[in-house]
Structures are given as C-alpha cells and as structure tokens.
Amino acid sequence: MVEGTESSESSCAPSVHDAEKAEGSILDDEKALASYIVPALEKGRKNALLKKPSLWIRFRVWYNPYRMMFTTSFALNMIAIVVACTHYWGYAENHAAALALGNLTAAVACRNEFFLRYFIYWPLVWSSAKWTPLWWRNFLTAFIQHIGGIHSGTAAAGVAWFMFLVIRTFQHHVAKHTPAVVLAWGIITLVVVWVTMVAAAPWIRAHHHNFFERHHRFAGWFSVVFVWIFVCLADSYNTTTGAFHSNGNHLASTQEFWYALFITILIAIPWLTVRKVPVEITTPSPRVAIIKFKKGIQQGLLGRVSRSPIMEYHGFGIISEGVESNTHYIVAGVQGDWTRGLVSDPPKYLYTREMKFAGLPYLCHLYRRGIVICTGSGIGAVCSTAVQLDNWFLIWIGSDMEKTFGPILFDMIHRTIPKERYILFDTKKEGRRPDTMKMLKDVYVAFKAEVVIITSNPQGNEELMQGCKENGMHSFGPLWDS
Structure with a gap:
C-alpha cells in the first residue's frame, strides 16, 4: 500500500479509485525494475559500505x-x-x-524438525501472515529464526x-x-x-x-x-x-x-522418516553438484541428505517449482570432503529424511512484499521463494554463474520469474562487484519491500546486515548455528 498525504476531509478509508491507483503505482515501479541498471563498485573494491558502521550498529x-x-x-x-x-x-x-x-x-x-515445523513455524506464520502490524511480524521472524x-x-x-x-x-x-x-x-x-x-x-x-x-x-x-x-x-x-x-x-x-x-x-x-532415494547428480563445474530428486516441495523447506542412514547428514535449501511439480533440487557447493565427494564420485542413491524442516525462507509468508538476496550457492535456499511467491524479488550475485551452476537453475528462473522480479549479477562477466547497498535501497523502495532475507557467507551476511540496519531496512540472515 502506498502512503500519501490526505486532507482532513479524506480521513476515512481509501476509495476504490485510490486503492486501484496505489496498486497501479506498485505495478509501474515493478516494471521499471525490469530495465534497472545495477550500480557497480570501482574495480578492485570489494566492500559496498563506504565507511565502517558505528560501534552500536556492529x-x-x-x-x-x-x-x-x-x-x-x-x-x-x-x-x-x-x-x-x-x-x-x-x-x-x-x-x-x-x-x-x-x-x-x-x-x-x-532443534526438532517435527516440533518446530508443526508447533512453531506453521501456527505462528499462518496466524499472523500479512495482516498483523509489521513490527509484530518482524518480532516473530526474529524469535523463530533465533x-x-x-x-x-x-x-x-x-x-x-x-x-x-x-x-x-x-x-x-x-x-x-x-x-x-x-x-x-x-x-x-x-x-x-x-x-x-x-x-x-x-x-x-x-x-x-x-x-x-x-x-x-x-x-x-x-x-x-x-x-x-x-x-x-x-x-x-x-x-x-x-x-x-x-x-x-x-x-x-x-x-x-x-x-x-x-x-x-x-x-x-x-x-523414523529416513529413506533411501534415487538421485541424479549433475556437476556443471568442480565447485557445485546439482542433486535432482523426485517429487515437488513447497517453498521454505530444507532437507538433510547423507550417503549413510545415520552418519554425516548435511542440511541444504530445496529448489522446487511447487508441490505440483515432479522434481526438486539441492545445490551443494563444494566446501568439504563430503560435498567434494558428490562431484568426484556422484552416488546413485542418497539417504534423506522425508520430514523436511522449515527454515528462514518459510517465514517469507509473513510479509506482503520482500527481497531475497544471495551469493553463490546460497541460491539453493531462496530460489523457491521467488519462484513460488509472486510478491518476492530475487537478487543473485556470483562469479561465472552460468558456467559454475549450469543451465538448470537459470532456465527455471527465466521461465518462472518475470524479468521485473529478479536481478542476476555475474561479477566475472561484469569485471567488478555490484554496489549491493545502493542496489538494495533502490529495489527496496521501488518494490515496496517490507524485509530483506540474506543468504551469503558470514562476512557478506554481516556486511549486508549492518548496511540494512544503518539504512532503516529490516533484514534477516543465516546463523550457522547447526
């Protein structure tokens, strides 16, 4: 809803004409984002913050x-x-x-998947989604996430x-x-x-x-x-x-x-929900394994997979076009021996828990409009949000992205998300990093966003969280506590 000035004579509820005008303004701003030119930093500069945030912000x-x-x-x-x-x-x-x-x-x-999903996430999200005051939804997000x-x-x-x-x-x-x-x-x-x-x-x-x-x-x-x-x-x-x-x-x-x-x-x-399931693994580059599973998954859920029924379970975000689709994907970026083994020796079967657990992206249902921003393999956690929810904007930043991640994700993004609802920035192709804070502020205003969901590495997450707080934008990011 667009705020505006109103006289004492018009202190009553907005008319249908006013509501249609406000909705039209949002659509116009969205269409303008389709031709948005991403601001970039000077070559060699990595930090988007011009000065170190205050001690209080940090x-x-x-x-x-x-x-x-x-x-x-x-x-x-x-x-x-x-x-x-x-x-x-x-x-x-x-x-x-x-x-x-x-x-x-x-x-x-x-820490229990069953208790959190059905007794915390689901009742709190669906009882407060969109209609409650923003401060209350931010409080719920902070409480549930932490x-x-x-x-x-x-x-x-x-x-x-x-x-x-x-x-x-x-x-x-x-x-x-x-x-x-x-x-x-x-x-x-x-x-x-x-x-x-x-x-x-x-x-x-x-x-x-x-x-x-x-x-x-x-x-x-x-x-x-x-x-x-x-x-x-x-x-x-x-x-x-x-x-x-x-x-x-x-x-x-x-x-x-x-x-x-x-x-x-x-x-x-x-x-009790552990199952051995067939998988198809593609390795578009030595840095990433794309794991394909049968069955569609709703937005906001994450999964744990392993080569063994009881050992080394790793949690990942799930990419799917919805419960009605026949497949879902996990993007496993190479970070250790286990994920490296997916690239060098891809298995035909993996163990997974059929009971998926809710993560930070599940809380996106609380908000009317928002932005998900990620770097690299962080796309695995937030891609479904922009694919399945038409009130969310996707920003994905990476290096040599198409060569690294292959055509599957790019085809899904281009096919399911309108151009005015995503920005893909390839730092290798552009030869520099984007000015993420200016880009976030521009999209935040134009898209009428209420919140920013961040999925990056610890340093990038901290930088974006500090920048959002300094600029008055509500934001949440990963914790790396599990």
Whole structure:
C-alpha cells in the first residue's frame, strides 16, 4: 500500500479509485525494475559500505536475538541454581532431576524438525501472515529464526542442573543410604551429557564439523539411554527401606518420566522418516553438484541428505517449482570432503529424511512484499521463494554463474520469474562487484519491500546486515548455528 498525504476531509478509508491507483503505482515501479541498471563498485573494491558502521550498529548485529535468548534462558537458570544452593528452595532440592530434564526437553524441542515445523513455524506464520502490524511480524521472524538460542541456553542449563543433582546426591548419600550404583550412574550420565554439550561448542562446530556431528549425535543418544536408566534407578530406590522396588505406576506419575519420554519421542520421529532415494547428480563445474530428486516441495523447506542412514547428514535449501511439480533440487557447493565427494564420485542413491524442516525462507509468508538476496550457492535456499511467491524479488550475485551452476537453475528462473522480479549479477562477466547497498535501497523502495532475507557467507551476511540496519531496512540472515 502506498502512503500519501490526505486532507482532513479524506480521513476515512481509501476509495476504490485510490486503492486501484496505489496498486497501479506498485505495478509501474515493478516494471521499471525490469530495465534497472545495477550500480557497480570501482574495480578492485570489494566492500559496498563506504565507511565502517558505528560501534552500536556492529554490536546490534552481533548481539542478535539468538544471543539474547541464550543469555536470558541460561542466566535465569543460573540464578535459580544459586537460590537452590542456599537451601531455601525445597522444590529444587527434591526435583533437581525434573529441572534438568525440563531444560533438556526445551533444548531438544527447539532443534526438532517435527516440533518446530508443526508447533512453531506453521501456527505462528499462518496466524499472523500479512495482516498483523509489521513490527509484530518482524518480532516473530526474529524469535523463530533465533530460537536456537533457547536450545543452547537450556541445554547448558540442563547440564548445570544435572551437575547440581549429582553433587547433592553425593552430599546426602550417607543420610539417605544412596547405593553406589546410583552414585556411579549419576557420574557416568553427567560425563556423557558433558561430552554432548562440549562437542556442540561453536569453535568445534565450525572447525571440526565431523567431530561435532559424531559426538553430539551419538553421545546425545547415549545420554537419553543413560538418563532413562538413572531416572528408573533413582525412582525405584526406597530411602526408607534401603532397597530397590519396582513400581511402574509410581514411575509414570513422576515429572522425570514424562520429560524423558517426550525427549525420546521427539528425537525418534525425524529418524523414523529416513529413506533411501534415487538421485541424479549433475556437476556443471568442480565447485557445485546439482542433486535432482523426485517429487515437488513447497517453498521454505530444507532437507538433510547423507550417503549413510545415520552418519554425516548435511542440511541444504530445496529448489522446487511447487508441490505440483515432479522434481526438486539441492545445490551443494563444494566446501568439504563430503560435498567434494558428490562431484568426484556422484552416488546413485542418497539417504534423506522425508520430514523436511522449515527454515528462514518459510517465514517469507509473513510479509506482503520482500527481497531475497544471495551469493553463490546460497541460491539453493531462496530460489523457491521467488519462484513460488509472486510478491518476492530475487537478487543473485556470483562469479561465472552460468558456467559454475549450469543451465538448470537459470532456465527455471527465466521461465518462472518475470524479468521485473529478479536481478542476476555475474561479477566475472561484469569485471567488478555490484554496489549491493545502493542496489538494495533502490529495489527496496521501488518494490515496496517490507524485509530483506540474506543468504551469503558470514562476512557478506554481516556486511549486508549492518548496511540494512544503518539504512532503516529490516533484514534477516543465516546463523550457522547447526
């Protein structure tokens, strides 16, 4: 909707003529974008920001909602543990295991494909799409996209609560006649959950991804088993008689049982959808593998694929023309041994989870109009948005793009997206980089966009996020936290 001045006599709702005029203005601006000349930087210049953003802007981009939610969830739990250590909180003394498992349940839920897609993304997006105030939709996008901060915060807090529980058990083991098997199993479980948490440290994820995946996943599975054993042992021991007893009804009435059960179900559901599927892989260049799958996929979903049913799953954006189409694609840019193997030794089959998970592009449904901007293989995450949604504008920047990515993507873009809704900029062909911030501002105004979705490398993402914030444009980008 186009804003304009209005007299006191016209303070009522716009007339049909005014609405048609506003719509016509948007269409005219869109058509003008078909002949838009992309501004370019001088040769050799790489940064589109003329000056370094202010310290406040850089801090705002760094201390994003992810870190805010981590700080809040972890700090509140640490305060609660300090209070529990003073012996003034009887509930924590008697139910430390429930507090530990409650935090771990929240951590698992905030990373679970099933829970996030059907209990977070879908209800929040479809109840607030387009009609709610922009500030509320931006808040929802920030919260949903950065919900991993709750995952990290509550996971660390759950380990801290478990440590509190084990220490308290040792402190009171004489008075309560706690048997050695319960004490030993508490230590074993604590060690395993510590390994699970340490393996997910940001530095390890970034520099030793295979170590992270193996230890975080398998130590996490062992943690679930050990937690079950610890819960059953602790519940079956009677401190009055000093003997173990079996009482299923009593166990089922405890909070710990239901938390452990919920964690187990959440972890199991996505793995129950693993399937071995045929694929066709084309390698237009040594830098990219285009993986073709059967079946169309709706916009905004991402998929995980692997050569093994349980090892080395990698998440990618999905490109598809819609659920009615017969195919979808994954663009795998060569970044490590696994993706390099797709080019050098392309398989005929891959394992994938049929339950796809929602990502940042899924939140595009919240907005009336927006821009998706990506570099290189980032096109895999956002191409479907511009293909399937006619209120989104695509900007794709890369080097020697047609030779690198082949004809499949370019044919889809040219065939399904009108010329006034996309810009493709080849830095090798043009001999320089685009002035991305000026281009973004121009398109943002002409397209009447409400938000910018960015998919680039960490440095490019940070630069664009800082530039958008300085210029008053709402923007969101990837987090690299999984």
